[in-house]
Amino acid sequence: MITVVGAGTGTPVAADALAGAELVVGGRRHLDAVRLPDGAERLVLGPLAPALDTIGAYVRAARPVTVLASGDPGFFGIVRALAERFGSGLLDVRPGVPSVAAAFARIGLPWDDAVVVSAHGRELRTAVNVCRAHPKVAVLTGPGAGPAELGAALGPERILVVASALGDPVRERVERVTPAEAAARDWGTAVSVVVCLDESRAPDESRAPGGARTVAGARTVAGPDVRPPGWALDEAEFTHRDSMITKFEVRALALARLGPRLGDLVWDVGAGSGSVAVECARLGAAVVAVEKAADGVERIRANAAAHRVDVRVVHGEAPAALAELDDPDAVFVGGGGGELPAVVAACARRARRTVVVALAAVDRVPAARAALTGAGFSCAGVLLQSARLAPLPGEVTRLAAANPVFLLWGERPRASVEGVAQ
Structure with a gap:
């Protein structure tokens, strides 16, 4: 069995998620934040393929494995790779609070109408184009695809909310900046997510804190309205x-x-x-x-x-x-x-x-x-x-x-x- 635990963003790792594990896999900061069981091997995640090979060896030997991941590991996370390699039936997934949910919670906005796009290990241009097109976007960042790079690509009509070290009682920061301000700073490696807002096109209930909050009607389907009711208009x-x-x-x-x-x-x-x-x-x-x-x-x-x-x-x-x-x-x-x-x-x-x-x-x-x-x-x-x-x-x-x-x-x-x- 592979136990996959969402950590960070204020979600502690339950003791029973680690109990009995003979291999604990995760990022360095996640591994440093927990006490490993006696005798358990520690594997710091780097390239994914070798890590999956090591996990596979433990699985074949029927030795329990725990994988620590950020937030909800089923949301742009390691669950996809583990399920494809070992089958979903072998996974015990225990999600934490996703960084996107935490970021929107910090700024008091709903996110059922947001677009979520990952720029972690992916082309930045897709995230930039989504931010250009839509009034409410959450970008999962990565090396070379953070607030500075997004800010340099976007115009002044957008506002960026940069959420760093979410869940850390000391280092957490949520900052509202213009694209130009974002482009001019070195943000380090603690950024979790960037929320990009075009407030001129946001519905009242999606305006930044302090704006109007009138809700026109309840939503039925999550996500943005990217398909209009018709096209080839008269x-x-x-x-x-x-x-x-x-x-x-x-x-x-x-x-x-x-x-x-x-x-x-x-x-x-x-x-x-x-x-x-x-x-x-x-x-x-x-x-x-x-x-x-x-x-x-x-x-x-x-x-x-x-x-x-x-x-x-x-x-x-x-x-x-x-x-x-x-x-x-x-x-x-x-x-x-x-x-x-x-x-x-x-x-x-x-x-x-x-x-x-x-x-x-x-x-x-x-x-x-x-x-x-x-x-x-x-x-x-x-x-x-x-x-x-x-x-x-x-x-x-x-x-x-x-x-x-x-x-x-x-x-x-x-x-x-x-x-x-x-």
């Missing part, structure tokens, strides 16, 4: 100029090919009204909209605000405006112009997964396709022609044809995507 849902907007039929297929999801970064280049940008943000992605027209920039911001999503707007002309942006997972290119091949090529060089291009002019299709294939993407596309029901006098209906649009999409080969992700 054009009337957006502010736009003279019907210069990606029509919902085109937007529906574009969204399907872009595949925006939690943790992604999407560019909307030549964003116009920002309808694609807003829809990607509603589906959970972090989004940057690039637009050269000043009035277009204001429309994008207004549409994002109307739909309560965060869209970073860059006022500039592609491809030059793309140079300082983080690499995207997916890109939507709208509009046209003589720079289109260069814009598509620049996007294809940077995109980790896919690029989707909408074109009204047939003359520009070959150049856009060549730009995608020249970057090593597989390329496909369709000509979309639709006709909508429109009323006529006498309570009859006609079909009103919309302008045809070419939609091209390039996808990076899977092996290349995996290489980029590493």
Whole structure:
């Protein structure tokens, strides 16, 4: 039997969890905080594979093992690896208080509507994109992925709550800082979790201490509302100029090919009204909209605000405006112009997964396709022609044809995507 005990965050290790153990495994601080049974071997966790091999030797010999872990070891913890290796039936899991729960408790906020993302031993970009996209995020930190690195990647509209040494009666600290303040400090190794808040988009019950606490209604499902009730919204849902907007039929297929999801970064280049940008943000992605027209920039911001999503707007002309942006997972290119091949090529060089291009002019299709294939993407596309029901006098209906649009999409080969992700 392997007893897995959640320690720290104010949760003491019960004496019976260690009684009879012949091997006790854990981080150095957890092992130093307990008294091992007489004769028990102590194994400080380092690389996981050798530790699992040692545990396996004890299990095969029917010798009891206790594993000490932080908080709830079934929440981004060692239970997953132990269950995969030895089977869940061999585990006696005794969870403590998760660091995320403790952090939210310290600041007096509920967390059933929060996104929890681990940056411990993982790519920081996923945590950054989630923090950009959502108003309430808890980040489990790690070396090279702590408050300083998060702060350096985030804008001033966020607030970071840094929780260190949770459960330690002497060293525990919970500090509220701006991203710039976080980036300027050396936080050491005691940070447990960072809570990232965008208070401008938080519901009343999720505001920081001192704010309004009116609860609009009871929640039923935990987690953020990352899937809206519908997408490919009607054009009337957006502010736009003279019907210069990606029509919902085109937007529906574009969204399907872009595949925006939690943790992604999407560019909307030549964003116009920002309808694609807003829809990607509603589906959970972090989004940057690039637009050269000043009035277009204001429309994008207004549409994002109307739909309560965060869209970073860059006022500039592609491809030059793309140079300082983080690499995207997916890109939507709208509009046209003589720079289109260069814009598509620049996007294809940077995109980790896919690029989707909408074109009204047939003359520009070959150049856009060549730009995608020249970057090593597989390329496909369709000509979309639709006709909508429109009323006529006498309570009859006609079909009103919309302008045809070419939609091209390039996808990076899977092996290349995996290489980029590493």
